[in-house]
Amino acid sequence: MPAYTVPVPRYWRRIGTYYRLEASRCRNCGRVYYPPRMRCVCGCKDMEKIRLLGGKFQLIDFTVLHSVSEDFEKQKPIFVGIVEESSTNVRIITQIVDVADVSDLEKSREVEPVFRVVKRDGNVGIICYGTKFRPKIVG
Amino acid sequence: MRKVYVLSYSLMTAGRHYDKGLRELAGKVLLDALERSGSYDVDMIVLASALSDVVEEQLLASSIVCEYLSLENVPNIRVELGDASSGAALRYAYELVRTGAVDKVAVICADKIADLVSTRANKVLSYLCDSTYESYLGVTQAAQAALMTRAYMRRFDYRYEDIAMWSVKMHEHAQNNPHAAMRRKISVKDIMSSEVVSDPIRLFDTAVPLDGASCIVLSSEPGREFKIVLEYSSTACCNASLCMRPEIDRLYTLERFRDLASKFSPTLFELCDKFSIFGILGLEALGLSERGKAPRAIAEGMFDPGSKVVVNASGGLKCMGYTVGACGGYLTCCLIMELLQDKLNVGEHSVGLVCDVAGIDRASNVLIFRRES
Ligand SMILES: [Zn+2]
Numbered sequence: 001m002p003a004y005t006v007p008v009p010r011y012w013r014r015i016g017t018y019y020r021l022e023a024s025r026c027r028n029c030g031r032v033y034y035p036p037r038m039r040c041v042c043g044c045k046d047m048e049k050i051r052l053l054g055g056k057f058q059l060i061d062f063t064v065l066h067s068v069s070e071d072f073e074k075q076k077p078i079f080v081g082i083v084e085e086s087s088t089n090v091r092i093i094t095q096i097v098d099v100a101d102v103s104d105l106e107k108s109r110e111v112e113p114v115f116r117v118v119k120r121d122g123n124v125g126i127i128c129y130g131t132k133f134r135p136k137i138v139g
Numbered sequence: 140m141r142k143v144y145v146l147s148y149s150l151m152t153a154g155r156h157y158d159k160g161l162r163e164l165a166g167k168v169l170l171d172a173l174e175r176s177g178s179y180d181v182d183m184i185v186l187a188s189a190l191s192d193v194v195e196e197q198l199l200a201s202s203i204v205c206e207y208l209s210l211e212n213v214p215n216i217r218v219e220l221g222d223a224s225s226g227a228a229l230r231y232a233y234e235l236v237r238t239g240a241v242d243k244v245a246v247i248c249a250d251k252i253a254d255l256v257s258t259r260a261n262k263v264l265s266y267l268c269d270s271t272y273e274s275y276l277g278v279t280q281a282a283q284a285a286l287m288t289r290a291y292m293r294r295f296d297y298r299y300e301d302i303a304m305w306s307v308k309m310h311e312h313a314q315n316n317p318h319a320a321m322r323r324k325i326s327v328k329d330i331m332s333s334e335v336v337s338d339p340i341r342l343f344d345t346a347v348p349l350d351g352a353s354c355i356v357l358s359s360e361p362g363r364e365f366k367i368v369l370e371y372s373s374t375a376c377c378n379a380s381l382c383m384r385p386e387i388d389r390l391y392t393l394e395r396f397r398d399l400a401s402k403f404s405p406t407l408f409e410l411c412d413k414f415s416i417f418g419i420l421g422l423e424a425l426g427l428s429e430r431g432k433a434p435r436a437i438a439e440g441m442f443d444p445g446s447k448v449v450v451n452a453s454g455g456l457k458c459m460g461y462t463v464g465a466c467g468g469y470l471t472c473c474l475i476m477e478l479l480q481d482k483l484n485v486g487e488h489s490v491g492l493v494c495d496v497a498g499i500d501r502a503s504n505v506l507i508f509r510r511e512s
Contacts, residue, residue: 014271035272035380060382063285064338065277069262072277080282080337082382091382093283095276118276130276 004125011128018130021052021113023090032088052092052113055085057133059111062096071119083111083133098134110136143236145367145508146243146358147175150472153320153351153460155253161188161195164352165249166207172245172354176362182241184215187228187248189464191217193263194251204247220374221267222413223497224248225467226504230372232357233506242359248468249352252461260348264463267498269380281345283381283499284414285337291388291416292339295431299339303330304438305415306344306457312444313454316473317482320349321458346413346455351462353472365479366511370490371403376502390417392503393424393494400426400492403507406448407477407491409470411503412455417496422450425492444485452477452485467495471506478510 016022017035024036028044034052039045062081072078079096097116099105111133118130149171156164165186173179184205191200201215220227225248232244252260261281265274268283288302307327313319325343333343357369375392377384384391399405408427412418422433427448428441436442442450453459453473456466474491476483489510496503 017272018275035269061286061289063282063289064335065279065282065285066334066338067261067279067281067336067342068258068277069265069274069279070258071262073258075277078277080276080278080286082286082387091380093273093278093286093380093382095278128275132276 004122006121006125006128008126011126019115021131022049023052023088024048025050032090034090034092052085052088052090053131055087057083057085057111057113059096059105059109060084060091062105064102079105081133095132096134097132104135112136140237141239141359143233143369144358144361145369145475146356146362147172148353148355148472148475149175150318150353150469151351152318153349153462153469156251156350157254159350161191161197161200161249161251162204162207164251164350165204165247168249168352168354169204169245169247170208172356176243176356176358179210181210181213181243181245181356183235183244184210184213185228185232185244185246186215186217187224187246187464187468188217188250189219189221189224190250190252190263193266194254219464220502221497222463222466223495223502223504224464225471226493226495226506227374229355229467229471229506230374230504233369233372236357236359243356245354245356247352247354248465250463250465251350252348252463253350264348273380279337280499281337281340281414284416285340286381287388287420288339288414288416290386291419294388297434300327300331301434301438302415302419303327303341303344304434305412305418306330308437308443309412309451309455309457312452313458315444315483316453316458318469318473319454319458320460321347321454340414344415346457346461349460349462351460351465351469353465353468355468355471367475367478368509368511369506370509371399371507372505374502374504377500381499388416388420390420390424390496390500390503392496392500393421396494396505397424397426399505399507403490403492405490405492405507407452407474407485407488408448408450409453409474409491409493410451410455411466411470411494411496412451412457413461413466418451418455421494449477449485449488452483467493467504470495474508478508
């Protein structure tokens, strides 16, 4: 196995989307895309960058994934969920964390973005971060 | 446009072929199929493989396979469309023969995955999702299939046991298939007591990743032994993430082939069932079952061998193994065997349909074969 697998530029160029959930919004029809797109389904190429990070998110559904891929062995099982940002209707498939009890997810359908380590790339590679979601803490 | 015939085919039972690399797997089925075609002369080799570079660190894999059989001057190419590479390669070969670009082409469908330990295999298979935005956060194909399953169960008020009946049926069918890797009967109880892959999907309800290879030779002229025409081949795509679709429990790509059923009247089907939900949604997408009713139809045995319409008499990918880019090759070879009533005798049928599905419904290829007397 190589000592590291993630080339730094491949990670660095995603910092905006990974850390701030930068999406693209069509200036013609208002559709929003995450991951960002260069061209909208309406045909318009005039896309502006917006941040989903401050938005309000609902959990649509989730699954508990036990058979994880190798980067996530130490975290298993992981919760994989679909969340929807309410003002744009953008849906993201993502990791849900800080779940004390599965029933929390059934009850607490509102979730919030949280900045977390995603994986550590071997012994000499970089530590990769990203935005995950957790059941919203009230109060 | 010319007619396209199946000249010959060959397949090896999928398994953990630790003693064979891609060249040995692909070389063996190519050799067998060419010998059965009556000649080593072939105008083109098309290799369907999703993983030759990832698992074997080999680009130009199709050239290496040709070298292994000393086909030193035969043009070749590799086709990759994830786990629907086989259908895409067959379609490409079909177009080559149909348009007159070549007369005889061998399509090899081969992949190796069993060399990898399970967590590494899970990672490689997660490349079927969006690597930058989905796999990066640990999302896998199984997790997305689990979300599809949950949505379907909730919408139509099914229990997981109802969904898992697909697997039970596949194991029943596989008992008659000499090329099925899994031929032992299983019960819903066996499935429910196996470990959870991604809630609610359990291990015994998934197609096991295995190494496999098959070969189908297409030609503008029929062979002496049988006459099977590849009558239609097409691809439909849905280039969007699962979560952005209006309903996540539908196979939109396959729905676009629904009118083929009335046009060609196939009565034999081999559908992609890498997860049970794909088999169920495939039945509904193609109009073989009403939306929301497939699990009941399956349990009643409506698609068992001997029925008017027979689906996955082979035991499907569930029992033949999930051979990634090679999946469609197995479904195709079995459909040909069923049409010929060769080893897989499921009754008299003359038209059959095969489909494979790439990733979470990003693409599907449909092939329609007709046996001529
Ligand atoms: Zn637009």
